[in-house]
Amino acid sequence: MKNWIALLLLCIASPTIAAEFSVLRPQQSSVSFVSKQMGVPVEGSFRKFSANIRVDPAKPEQGRARIDIDLTSIDTGNDDANQEVAGRAWFDSKKYPTASFVSNQVKALGKGRYEVLGDMTIKGKTLKVRAPFTLEQKAGALIVVGSFPLKRLDYGIGSGIWGDTEVVADEVQLDFRFTLAQ
Amino acid sequence: MEARGYTRTAIGLHWLIAMLIFAAFPLGVYMHELPLSPDKLKLYSYHKWMGITVLMLAAMRLSWRATHRPPLLPETMPSWEKLAAQSVHILLYVLLFAIPLSGWLMSSAKGFQTVWFGVLPLPDLVGKDKELGDLLKEVHEVLNFALLGLVIAHVAGALKHHFIERDDILARMLPFLRRKS
Numbered sequence: 001m002k003n004w005i006a007l008l009l010l011c012i013a014s015p016t017i018a019a020e021f022s023v024l025r026p027q028q029s030s031v032s033f034v035s036k037q038m039g040v041p042v043e044g045s046f047r048k049f050s051a052n053i054r055v056d057p058a059k060p061e062q063g064r065a066r067i068d069i070d071l072t073s074i075d076t077g078n079d080d081a082n083q084e085v086a087g088r089a090w091f092d093s094k095k096y097p098t099a100s101f102v103s104n105q106v107k108a109l110g111k112g113r114y115e116v117l118g119d120m121t122i123k124g125k126t127l128k129v130r131a132p133f134t135l136e137q138k139a140g141a142l143i144v145v146g147s148f149p150l151k152r153l154d155y156g157i158g159s160g161i162w163g164d165t166e167v168v169a170d171e172v173q174l175d176f177r178f179t180l181a182q
Numbered sequence: 183m184e185a186r187g188y189t190r191t192a193i194g195l196h197w198l199i200a201m202l203i204f205a206a207f208p209l210g211v212y213m214h215e216l217p218l219s220p221d222k223l224k225l226y227s228y229h230k231w232m233g234i235t236v237l238m239l240a241a242m243r244l245s246w247r248a249t250h251r252p253p254l255l256p257e258t259m260p261s262w263e264k265l266a267a268q269s270v271h272i273l274l275y276v277l278l279f280a281i282p283l284s285g286w287l288m289s290s291a292k293g294f295q296t297v298w299f300g301v302l303p304l305p306d307l308v309g310k311d312k313e314l315g316d317l318l319k320e321v322h323e324v325l326n327f328a329l330l331g332l333v334i335a336h337v338a339g340a341l342k343h344h345f346i347e348r349d350d351i352l353a354r355m356l357p358f359l360r361r362k363s
Contacts, residue, residue: 040296
């Protein structure tokens with residue numbers, strides 16, 4: 001009888017629990033970006049973010065994610081710029097301290113590539129985004145890596161005098177890397 | 183036969199470099215105090231483009247000089263003056279290379295690659311490193327003030343030759359000033 005119960009539990013539990021990765025390893029994760037200033041690619045990153053991601057590499061299409069980025073933790077590589085982008089023309093991060101991404105759907109693109117569709121909210125504005133990503137299992141962890149372009153002016157990031165896209169390009173590349181344990 | 187003046191190529195390069203320096207130097211002094219704005223980013227880029235242009239022209243000038251002998255200094259010049267003039271020239275050449283290079287390296291260390299005219303990316307010879315960036319900023323500044331001193335000496339020497347000694351030294355670089363002999 002005991003064996004039966006154990007087997008039954010295993011049947012119920014194993015497909016859901018055993019293969020799902022959901023515990024973020026912040027030290028091995030990053031959210032960064034590359035903007036173009038006067039034609040020069042400049043790297044920056046967000047030091048603080050939270051990521052609630054659940055992915056089973058056997059069925060990534062059922063994966064879900066919610067990422068919250070602390071916009072005040074931005075590091076543009078330059079102190080003046082860090083101050084500037086906190087201002088109203090940019091992120092207005094006093095009023096809107098967090099940017100968030102919530103996934104709606106994950107599609108397989110083939111050859112180990114996937115695409116997540118979701119809602120990106122920045123500065124109070126929510127827009128649909130799609131981000132291709134790959135999955136890699138390494139040393140007991142699942143690494144989710146991807147990159148997608150985002151048009152800053154769609155969200156009113158860098159308006160007014162900074163709206164000149166000859167100086168700061170509209171398109172900003174966002175790069176993410178999340179290392180998840182089981 | 184001995185050349186009385188510099189070749190037209192040498193003259194062209196000399197004045198082109200001089201004009202760029204006369205534009206880039208005050209621009210550098212002005213722009214670094216500005217609050218962050220799109221104009222500041224533009225001015226920094228223009229300054230870097232000018233600097234890299236100086237570096238390239240300096241390389242051309244030096245290779246031209248290596249293959250084309252410059253005119254000799256007048257024999258009437260006392261030897262200490264010849265030595266002083268030559269030393270200033272050598273140091274100016276050194277700075278024509280060292281200043282743009284220090285700017286290029288500073289730019290890399292500060293995490294902003296130099297992309298010449300927004301088109302040609304120059305390799306980052308050093309990685310992003312805040313302390314190195316601050317150090318290179320100091321170096322760039324000190325070298326520029328050395329350049330300022332040398333240019334003043336260079337110009338003062340040329341004017342002294344032209345107006346006091348009344349020789350042809352300045353006319354070697356500005357042929358239209360040549361006095362009829």
